Amino acid sequence: MECRVLSIQSHVVRGYVGNKSATFPLQVLGFEVDSINSVQFSNHTGYAHWKGQVLTAEELNVLYEGIKLNQVNRYDYILTGYSRDSSFLETVVDIIQELKKANPSLVYVCDPVMGDHGAMYVPEYLLPVYRDKVVPLADILTPNQFEAELLTGRKITTEEDALEVMDLLHKLGPETVVLTSTDLPSKRGDQFLVALGSQNIVKADGTKTSQKICMDMPKVDAVFVGTGDLFAAMLLAWTHHHPKDLKAACEKTASVMHHVIRRTMTYANEMAGPGKRPSPAQLELRMVQSKADIENPAVVLEARVL
Amino acid sequence: MECRVLSIQSHVVRGYVGNKSATFPLQVLGFEVDSINSVQFSNHTGYAHWKGQVLTAEELNVLYEGIKLNQVNRYDYILTGYSRDSSFLETVVDIIQELKKANPSLVYVCDPVMGDHGAMYVPEYLLPVYRDKVVPLSSSTQLIIKTVVLTSTDLPSKRGDQFLVALGSQNIVKADGTKTSQKICMDMPKVDAVFVGTGDLFAAMLLAWTHHHPKDLKAACEKTASVMHHVIRRTMTYANEMAGPGKRPSPAQLELRMVQSKADIENPAVVLEARVL
Numbered sequence: 001m002e003c004r005v006l007s008i009q010s011h012v013v014r015g016y017v018g019n020k021s022a023t024f025p026l027q028v029l030g031f032e033v034d035s036i037n038s039v040q041f042s043n044h045t046g047y048a049h050w051k052g053q054v055l056t057a058e059e060l061n062v063l064y065e066g067i068k069l070n071q072v073n074r075y076d077y078i079l080t081g082y083s084r085d086s087s088f089l090e091t092v093v094d095i096i097q098e099l100k101k102a103n104p105s106l107v108y109v110c111d112p113v114m115g116d117h118g119a120m121y122v123p124e125y126l127l128p129v130y131r132d133k134v135v136p137l138a139d140i141l142t143p144n145q146f147e148a149e150l151l152t153g154r155k156i157t158t159e160e161d162a163l164e165v166m167d168l169l170h171k172l173g174p175e176t177v178v179l180t181s182t183d184l185p186s187k188r189g190d191q192f193l194v195a196l197g198s199q200n201i202v203k204a205d206g207t208k209t210s211q212k213i214c215m216d217m218p219k220v221d222a223v224f225v226g227t228g229d230l231f232a233a234m235l236l237a238w239t240h241h242h243p244k245d246l247k248a249a250c251e252k253t254a255s256v257m258h259h260v261i262r263r264t265m266t267y268a269n270e271m272a273g274p275g276k277r278p279s280p281a282q283l284e285l286r287m288v289q290s291k292a293d294i295e296n297p298a299v300v301l302e303a304r305v306l
Numbered sequence: 307m308e309c310r311v312l313s314i315q316s317h318v319v320r321g322y323v324g325n326k327s328a329t330f331p332l333q334v335l336g337f338e339v340d341s342i343n344s345v346q347f348s349n350h351t352g353y354a355h356w357k358g359q360v361l362t363a364e365e366l367n368v369l370y371e372g373i374k375l376n377q378v379n380r381y382d383y384i385l386t387g388y389s390r391d392s393s394f395l396e397t398v399v400d401i402i403q404e405l406k407k408a409n410p411s412l413v414y415v416c417d418p419v420m421g422d423h424g425a426m427y428v429p430e431y432l433l434p435v436y437r438d439k440v441v442p443l444s445s446s447t448q449l450i451i452k453t454v455v456l457t458s459t460d461l462p463s464k465r466g467d468q469f470l471v472a473l474g475s476q477n478i479v480k481a482d483g484t485k486t487s488q489k490i491c492m493d494m495p496k497v498d499a500v501f502v503g504t505g506d507l508f509a510a511m512l513l514a515w516t517h518h519h520p521k522d523l524k525a526a527c528e529k530t531a532s533v534m535h536h537v538i539r540r541t542m543t544y545a546n547e548m549a550g551p552g553k554r555p556s557p558a559q560l561e562l563r564m565v566q567s568k569a570d571i572e573n574p575a576v577v578l579e580a581r582v583l
Contacts, residue, residue: 011317011341013342013369014378024329024333027565027568028568030566031565033565034319036346037317037346040369041372042369042373042376043373043376047376049375051371052368052369052372053365053368055359059359063347063357063359065357066356066357066358067319067349069357070348070353070354070355070558072320072349287333289336291333
């Protein structure tokens with residue numbers, strides 16, 4: 001498999017978020033990963049302390065310039081995630097536009113990281129940049145419920161709302177949308193959260209339609225960081241192998257998440273000791289230890305076609 | 307296996323040198339790798355063009371400070387490679403000294419990158435920093451460096467001019483308490499190409515295989531050299547295919563086929579034998 005990904009995300013010295021979360025899993029699955037580190041921090045910002053440096057839009061441009069001058073600016077996928085800087089995001093947009101010209105079949109996997117549970121955790125002025133410039137370029141979009149609501153201006157309270165919002169997101173750009181988590185009630189009870197997906201497909205007779213799926217995913221009683229980054233990376237990998245089968249791609253992606261999270265929870269609770277809540281350091285994803293699950297995930301979750 | 311490595315090396319967006327060369331192989335072998343990127347460049351400096359930014363000594367300090375404030379500055383191994391900046395190197399020295407205090411059994415694997423074939427390709431003033439400050443740290447409490455591998459020499463090989471000679475020496479304590487050293491010699495096939503990042507891969511794999519064979523330098527070097535052999539062979543095949551018949555491959559085409567060599571990295575078929583001298 002000869003497949004090259006450009007991933008523009010954070011780097012942390014210790015732990016698994018951003019490029020640290022995305023790179024190793026993609027590499028073990030055989031993808032060539034070129035990575036531009038948008039920041040270099042000691043660790044993620046959920047620890048008591050964090051320190052480091054950020055890359056400016058100009059520095060990002062300089063790095064891309066080097067790739068371009070050597071005429072190696074040809075990618076099959078681009079992957080982006082968390083950003084706090086609108087001029088940085090706008091430079092990312094310029095780069096993607098140019099890369100799409102160089103390779104029109106480039107697939108841009110975009111995690112429009114803006115917030116969760118009703119609150120934004122990036123500056124508000126990023127929303128119009130995402131909605132008007134970034135998302136229109138995206139081919140695969142992985143918003144959570146809150147981000148989907150922000151991008152479409154619509155609230156989601158029922159499954160019907162979610163399906164309509166995904167169709168609105170298709171109109172903004174991406175052919176594939178996955179609502180990575182919602183507050184919708186799960187048929188399996190309150191220990192589960194509902195995720196949904198929608199993929200535009202062209203049928204044999206030429207008519208356009210969409211395949212919509214729904215997954216019930218077990219909730220976990222812990223705060224993980226980097227899981228969204230891992231999800232987007234694995235969705236890239238599994239939609240690559242199942243380009244017309246969102247059900248299969250999502251089942252594998254969600255299964256990988258399940259195995260990694262379970263292994264992490266077991267380790268974290270062991271490290272913390274009985275009755276103690278694990279620390280952010282103890283809750284770092286057990287990425288390296290999950291290599292076999294990443295390479296060949298046992299499918300443990302089933303997606304329903306709606 | 308619960309083993310944490312701190313690797314302070316370059317990052318390139320594209321290709322395999324520095325941390326890009328060391329991290330994936332160590333991770334597939336089950337090591338936790340914390341990485342401080344001393345630079346971020348588009349690609350290595352053997353291409354026609356390269357662009358990017360360097361980390362200052364002060365910025366390195368700030369990153370380490372974050373690790374320390376969270377009380378997670380405990381490592382089993384440190385790995386360093388190419389550096390052009392003496393104040394950066396001196397800050398690395400300070401960090402390693404502190405980490406050795408936090409964990410006295412820390413092992414520092416040092417590739418003292420300065421030059422090759424009779425010429426230095428770093429500033430000359432780095433030599434005394436390496437000799438007097440850096441290299442002494444890659445030692446046990448007896449201030450004797452435990453393991454040395456001469457990764458390549460111009461010495462004539464018994465197997466002919468298609469081979470280069472590598473040697474190794476490891477201090478060991480015998481059962482009766484006397485100190486001695488195990489010295490080994492390896493003949494490695496030469497390749498007709500310029501690779502970048504192979505030294506970084508070698509040091510990382512030597513870290514891994516001396517971890518698994520701490521008192522058997524012969525075994526550790528055989529596995530390390532075998533991994534190199536498989537990765538280089540795969541890379542040469544690919545590079546020549548990409549370049550086409552009769553053409554010399556470009557630096558981009560010669561990037562190590564790292565990801566494709568995962569199985570060889572995980573479980574290297576031993577194809578080279580080291581002689582105990």
